[in-house]
Amino acid sequence: xxxxxxxxxxxxxxxxxxxxxxxxxxxxxxxxxxxxxxxxxxxxxxxxxxxxxxxxxxxxxxxxxxxxxxxxxxxxxxxxxxxxxxxxxxxxxxxxxxxxxxxxxxxxxxxxxxxxxxxxxxxxxxxxxxxxxxxxxxxxxxxxxxxxxxxxxxxxxxxxxxxxxxxxxxxxxxxxxxxxxxxxxxxxxxxxxxxxxxxxxxxxxxxxxxxxxxxxxxxxxxxxxxxxxxxxxxxxxxxxxxxxxxxxxxxxxxxxxxxxxxxxxxxxxxxxxxxxxxxxxxxxxxxxxxxxxxxxxxx
Amino acid sequence: xxxxxxxxxxxxxxxxxxxxxxxxxxxxxxxxxxxxxxxxxxxxxxxxxxxxxxxxxxxxxxxxxxxxxxxxxxxxxxxxxxxxxxxxxxxxxxxxxxxxxxxxxxxxxxxxxxxxxxxxxxxxxxxxxxxxxxxxxxxxxxxxxxxxxxxxxxxxxxxxxxxxxxxxxxxxxxxxx
Numbered sequence: 001x002x003x004x005x006x007x008x009x010x011x012x013x014x015x016x017x018x019x020x021x022x023x024x025x026x027x028x029x030x031x032x033x034x035x036x037x038x039x040x041x042x043x044x045x046x047x048x049x050x051x052x053x054x055x056x057x058x059x060x061x062x063x064x065x066x067x068x069x070x071x072x073x074x075x076x077x078x079x080x081x082x083x084x085x086x087x088x089x090x091x092x093x094x095x096x097x098x099x100x101x102x103x104x105x106x107x108x109x110x111x112x113x114x115x116x117x118x119x120x121x122x123x124x125x126x127x128x129x130x131x132x133x134x135x136x137x138x139x140x141x142x143x144x145x146x147x148x149x150x151x152x153x154x155x156x157x158x159x160x161x162x163x164x165x166x167x168x169x170x171x172x173x174x175x176x177x178x179x180x181x182x183x184x185x186x187x188x189x190x191x192x193x194x195x196x197x198x199x200x201x202x203x204x205x206x207x208x209x210x211x212x213x214x215x216x217x218x219x220x221x222x223x224x225x226x227x228x229x230x231x232x233x234x235x236x237x238x239x240x241x242x243x244x245x246x247x248x249x250x251x252x253x254x255x256x257x258x259x260x261x262x263x264x265x266x267x268x269x270x271x272x273x274x275x276x277x278x279x280x281x282x283x284x285x286x287x288x289x290x291x292x293x294x295x296x297x298x299x
Numbered sequence: 300x301x302x303x304x305x306x307x308x309x310x311x312x313x314x315x316x317x318x319x320x321x322x323x324x325x326x327x328x329x330x331x332x333x334x335x336x337x338x339x340x341x342x343x344x345x346x347x348x349x350x351x352x353x354x355x356x357x358x359x360x361x362x363x364x365x366x367x368x369x370x371x372x373x374x375x376x377x378x379x380x381x382x383x384x385x386x387x388x389x390x391x392x393x394x395x396x397x398x399x400x401x402x403x404x405x406x407x408x409x410x411x412x413x414x415x416x417x418x419x420x421x422x423x424x425x426x427x428x429x430x431x432x433x434x435x436x437x438x439x440x441x442x443x444x445x446x447x448x449x450x451x452x453x454x455x456x457x458x459x460x461x462x463x464x465x466x467x468x469x470x471x472x473x474x475x476x
Contacts, residue, residue: 129332129336
């Protein structure tokens with residue numbers, strides 16, 4: 001920098017710094033997406049504060065709701081009792097419907113089929129610092145048995161999968177991320193197709209042939225073909241269909257509320273989850289490649 | 300030429316270079332990154348703000364030294380990259396914030412940027428430029444067809460500019476009198 005006029009030094013420095021970062025970007029693009037040391041250090045430095053912040057907010061919320069926000073409790077109690085009576089009547093009506101019986105039966109089958117899958121509840125303590133990337137951080141990590149590629153769900157449906165696991169923290173790629181995907185099928189017609197993120201709130205069901213019939217409002221569930229999620233977990237509901245060649249453009253609203261996640265369940269297994277007896281035909285997986293019957297997630 | 304240079308120096312002579320209390324820049328940066336990471340968990344709409352960018356703009360405009368501005372922008376950008384998901388390679392926000400840090404401190408050295416209206420307009424301009432650089436980098440280096448302009452970007456720029464006017468007034472209190 002000694003031979004450079006002082007008024008041009010900052011421009012030279014700017015050019016140098018940008019070139020360095022462009023090289024850094026280029027190196028990463030060629031590499032496999034392994035966890036980098038800088039990420040590990042940065043996450044390690046920031047996660048305690050995020051954890052403390054999450055805990056602090058939880059405590060403030062708890063203190064407020066348990067000690068201060070009790071002014072209208074009596075009135076609310078009366079209202080809730082009234083609502084409870086109404087809900088009881090609705091539940092009785094719903095129980096009498098055959099369609100509901102079918103869904104409950106399917107749910108029961110799923111639970112019985114996945115009794116051996118160990119699960120772990122985790123709290124969401126942070127989100128991506130970038131709006132284009134749909135990831136969240138959990139307060140559990142390697143020490144709790146969480147590993148890369150483990151599935152993450154809520155009682156409502158699929159959330160995503162673990163992409164990095166640190167000592168006390170894990171990073172989860174949400175289903176809405178552009179790089180995310182899950183093996184899925186339509187609940188009624190059993191047509192299989194991967195569902196992927198678009199970077200927007202709605203998901204995309206990519207490979208439904210134009211000849212197949214899809215209805216708005218139809219439920220989408222996991223197919224189990226990605227060997228990460230068990231079969232028949234809710235993925236979402238079809239909200240929009242556009243014709244196209246050779247595939248229809250089907251948009252799906254996620255079943256889980258991915259915009260407001262606070263607690264999730266991690267499926268603590270990397271072994272292929274057991275399939276039901278009937279063998280479905282080979283279909284494209286979440287990345288669009290064909291999945292064979294023996295393919296498995298990395299152990 | 301001599302007269303022009305003399306006039307320019309005279310025009311700039313009233314622009315003060317502000318110094319800050321020790322640790323103010325580090326603490327502000329750290330707080331901005333932590334808030335950016337964990338507040339959207341509870342308030343998803345908070346994600347429309349880019350607090351690290353506002354910190355880069357503020358200290359760039361106040362310090363008025365292009366070298367310091369671009370290095371601060373680079374540091375904050377790389378930290379933001381590190382805290383982002385795998386779809387954000389290290390350097391994406393680094394490059395954008397380096398350029399914004401440089402531009403902010405260069406403009407800060409030539410204009411009086413203390414008035415709220417100037418801060419509002421500059422923040423809007425820098426926010427759009429920042430997103431433009433990110434889109435350009437994504438298109439050129441990552442081959443990702445990002446849109447250049449959306450309504451969401453315009454709204455986000457306006458929201459960030461409004462927040463910047465308030466935030467910058469608070470950050471002014473960290474200056475050494």
